[in-house]
Amino acid sequence: MKSNDCRQGKTFKRKQENLVKVFNTLTRQKEEFKPLVPGQISMYVCGPTVYNYIHIGNARSAIAFDTIRRYFEYKGYQVKYVSNFTDVDDKMINEARAEGTTVPELAERYIKAFLEDTTALNIEPATLHPRATHEIPAIIDFVQNLIDKGYAYEVDGDVYYRAKKFANYGQLSDQNIDQLEEGASKHVNDEEQGRKEDPIDFALWKGQKAPDEIAWDSPWGKGRPGWHIECSVMSTKYLGDTFDIHGGGQDLEFPHHENEIAQSEAKTGQKFVNYWLHNGFVTVGKDEEKMSKSLHNFVTVHDILQKVDPQVLRFFMASVQYRSQINYSEENLEQAATILNRFKNTLEDVEGRLSDQTASQADPELTAALSKTKEAFEAAMDDDFNVQNALTAIYELLPVVNSNVNSAASDKEALKTFVKNLKAWLLVFGVDAGRLVKSESSEDDSEIEALVAERTKARQEKNWARSDEIRDQLQAMGIVLKDTPQGTRWSRE
Ligand SMILES: [Zn+2]
Known part of the structure; x- marks a missing residue:
């Protein structure tokens, strides 16, 4: 009783x-x-x-x-x-x-x-x-x-x-x-x-x-x-x-x-x-x-x-608590674009890692950080929709995720949960993660993919001059390369 x-x-x-x-x-x-x-x-x-x-x-x-x-x-x-x-x-x-x-x-x-x-x-x-x-x-x-x-x-x-x-x-x-x-x-x-x-x-x-x-x-x-x-x-x-x-x-x-x-x-x-x-x-x-x-x-x-990209404008305006004054300026829009880019890059890195063939290995630190972030996100939003604190909570999770992604063996179950949660959180801000990542695969992606593949081949052949040349060419196109043990990943600046 x-x-x-x-x-x-x-x-x-x-x-x-x-x-x-x-x-x-x-x-x-x-x-x-x-x-x-x-x-x-x-x-x-x-x-x-x-x-x-x-x-x-x-x-x-x-x-x-x-x-x-x-x-x-x-x-x-x-x-x-x-x-x-x-x-x-x-x-x-x-x-x-x-x-x-x-x-x-x-x-x-x-x-x-x-x-x-x-x-x-x-x-x-x-x-x-x-x-x-x-x-x-x-x-x-x-x-x-x-x-x-x-x-x-x-x-x-x-x-x-x-x-x-x-x-x-x-x-x-x-x-x-x-x-x-x-x-x-x-x-x-x-x-x-x-x-x-x-x-x-x-x-x-x-x-x-x-x-x-x-x-x-x-x-x-x-x-x-x-x-x-x-x-x-x-x-x-x-x-x-x-x-x-x-x-x-x-x-x-x-x-x-x-x-x-x-x-x-x-x-x-x-x-x-x-x-x-x-x-x-x-x-x-x-x-x-x-x-x-x-x-x-x-x-x-x-x-x-x-x-202006509508997702950037949307995210910028959604990321200020509704009762606060909001200042519309180019600097603030750029800042919002930078944050969105970080989410986008992390999502791409995680999805790249999830699609490789390596075995999953449990990472208790990542699992704990995930549930702590979910609690912090919800506590912030429950408090009169404090979107700034909610975003800070998500932002603080990214280094933990990145370090798991870059480790020899990732916790793929936890990373899947991360992707699911991040998409749900971003959607509260009106950001469609599908659109965010998909906007990467525009028509000239095949050209970029071909250059990345050519560079990989050049590196295997130890043709560093050609490898550097391609890197510079991609950089001029606004493409950033990241060499990982699982291969080269690219993203837009
Ligand atoms: Zn009215």
Whole structure:
């Protein structure tokens, strides 16, 4: 009886230790993450307004939450991931007008571009990608419900949310009503100001302003949804009144997410989201400037991918903890490429060793290092997705692996485990090890192989002059040779 209790206690404790801790913006502390349904996670992340190619700020958010999703999947959770497209708003209308095209055409073009860019960055497709314009009836019902409950009011075809009526307004962004009033009065244009009961009220529905403006019929006349309401509608429609995780950039905390809470909780009477996660900003260049159109440092992923390997960009952005500021610069990209190369070279060396005919010999030091690394990797990721510490743990394993690979007899079982683990770890960062190693075998590989074979022959014939000549020729092509007891291996610099 006693031993049984003890065993149960131990199992429970182990499970506890394995819980992920996340920093919840709502409570401003790290909390143990417990999903509503064991083993399943419901997650909503605000997507882009599709009036242009996504910039690296959008990519940062998409990559941060994809990395989080992938780690939950690594731990065995099933993740339902919903991310929207804002395909109607002022920016869309203005851009369509400037280009002489329609809002739907603009949306189609940039949704396609978004999917191309995110596929290149190995971001898993969302379980669902709802679009605001496909949800108009649900949005109208939601707004009507808020009017019926006294949380919203109509003025001349616009509908506004009565922010002060919602008791917790300001809780997420940690502001009181006075601060909010002061902030709001600075930002609202006079025309809208005059219509609202209070400066902090915000639009749920915007009446059509010009005949050529895209609009839908509603109980308040022709118009279109405001930005905040679409996320409340789409998240609760596809994930339920309460769901586990809501993500987005820090810049969305206020007013966007504050308003989402006010709208959703006023309608459902339930807690909207259990854990609010926000990713940090991106700065650009040596001086770590904030990205902005006026500074002309507004970088789109489409442009970057013309010259940067998507795996390098992906790995670089995934290797900074999601809440930290990230500095996009050539130096930092190069550093990420160097680290990826080390993983690639080690994988190739190990796979080369696994395919030779030598017998396997147990190496307790390698086995111990493998399990220590797995523990350290998971402990780091469990701690609010501390990717830097997780990477350090993997990095420290490489010399142990390399020394085993270069020894007379390798522990092939342990090396197989290493390959399996490294691939799973890299995948959390969105790096596909298959693609990483395969990118080596491009078309000119046969030429390199032939030169390496010729050099081996020259060495056997002790023709050192020719052997050196070939080495120099390969070096000029960016190929590094490594002579091992099992033969010559090559890799790209
Ligand atoms: Zn949103």
